[in-house]
Amino acid sequence: MKTALHYFRWAFLTTFLGLVLSTWLGWGFTNSWSGALGFLFVASILAVLEISLSFDNAIVNANKLKDMTPVWQRRFLTWGILIAVFGMRIVFPLLIVVVAARIGPWEAIRLAASQPDEYSRIIGDAHLSIAAFGGAFLMMVALNYFVDEGKDVDWIAALERWLRRFASVRGIEVAMVLAVMLVFASVMPDDKVATFLYASVAGLVTFLGVDVLGRILDASQQATHVAAKGGLGAFLYLEVLDASFSFDGVIGAFALTQNLFLIAIGLGIGAMYVRSMTIMLVERQTLAQFRYLEHGAFWSIMVLSMIMFAQTLVHIPEIITGLLGAGFIGLSLVSSIRHNRKLVLG
Numbered sequence: 001m002k003t004a005l006h007y008f009r010w011a012f013l014t015t016f017l018g019l020v021l022s023t024w025l026g027w028g029f030t031n032s033w034s035g036a037l038g039f040l041f042v043a044s045i046l047a048v049l050e051i052s053l054s055f056d057n058a059i060v061n062a063n064k065l066k067d068m069t070p071v072w073q074r075r076f077l078t079w080g081i082l083i084a085v086f087g088m089r090i091v092f093p094l095l096i097v098v099v100a101a102r103i104g105p106w107e108a109i110r111l112a113a114s115q116p117d118e119y120s121r122i123i124g125d126a127h128l129s130i131a132a133f134g135g136a137f138l139m140m141v142a143l144n145y146f147v148d149e150g151k152d153v154d155w156i157a158a159l160e161r162w163l164r165r166f167a168s169v170r171g172i173e174v175a176m177v178l179a180v181m182l183v184f185a186s187v188m189p190d191d192k193v194a195t196f197l198y199a200s201v202a203g204l205v206t207f208l209g210v211d212v213l214g215r216i217l218d219a220s221q222q223a224t225h226v227a228a229k230g231g232l233g234a235f236l237y238l239e240v241l242d243a244s245f246s247f248d249g250v251i252g253a254f255a256l257t258q259n260l261f262l263i264a265i266g267l268g269i270g271a272m273y274v275r276s277m278t279i280m281l282v283e284r285q286t287l288a289q290f291r292y293l294e295h296g297a298f299w300s301i302m303v304l305s306m307i308m309f310a311q312t313l314v315h316i317p318e319i320i321t322g323l324l325g326a327g328f329i330g331l332s333l334v335s336s337i338r339h340n341r342k343l344v345l346g
Helices: 009-030 032-055 055-065 070-101 105-114 114-123 127-146 157-164 172-186 188-224 232-253 258-284 292-310 318-345
Strands: none
Touching: 009 032, 032 055, 032 258, 055 070, 055 127, 055 258, 055 292, 055 318, 070 105, 070 114, 070 258, 105 114, 105 258, 114 127, 114 318, 127 157, 127 172, 127 188, 127 292, 157 172, 157 292, 172 188, 188 232, 292 318
């Protein structure tokens, strides 16, 4: 069996290269060792932030990947991760500025390099839309897991059984998310309600659209190749899911630095650890060995969705988000270990 170090060898290499590059970048921007070490420190913090926020991402990825064919698994773990690193950590913040400031991509890059404060301000102004979109999408992800008649294992038993009771009600997950949206809209300043509702409905529609498209694509693949399972549709689902997970980290990164290139390095390092964790979970079949680990990940997603909705009203430090997510996963791991011990002891 491969050791844990084997799975993380590429992540360690990326960490080394990323930290060297951040130090060189710091020297280039400040022309001093203190500036270079400052960039190194921020890159390290960003990497830790991304890893702490992404445990649940890796578990959900592994849950989806275990049903995918080896070909599509490889595609996600190569091309999918490249899209996640470069698309979400570099292109996504640039697109926000392009749309919000109505400027071209090259102008956005120039703005990020020469006027980082203005770039950060534009990103901050888009925070309401990003948080509303991500909150709605991630809440649908969590509810889609818990409101399921076929689910027969419960961790937080009372809540999970209560949610499963509504599984036969058509569209109940959408109704629950809409209800949460209305609650937040009712206490939001009038000038922000339209933006909030538009963005959150977009997140809801995106989830439904990806789900429908995934089913159509995978059904088409199965018609052509009977053995095909969890192909392009699952790939697209994971990419959008990763994007939603990344919103919090990308926005939170601007609280530490306005340098787009430093953010890309720090979050890119963290993304490689997510990839390594995902591969290890799939190959070692960790989700099957730890009964409640998957539940902890989806409760973490539910909490993250509520935090993103709450961030449309007040600022919540990213450290709280990371600790809550890691806490749910840690508790579910402990519960799984206790369950396994009971089975062994009879």
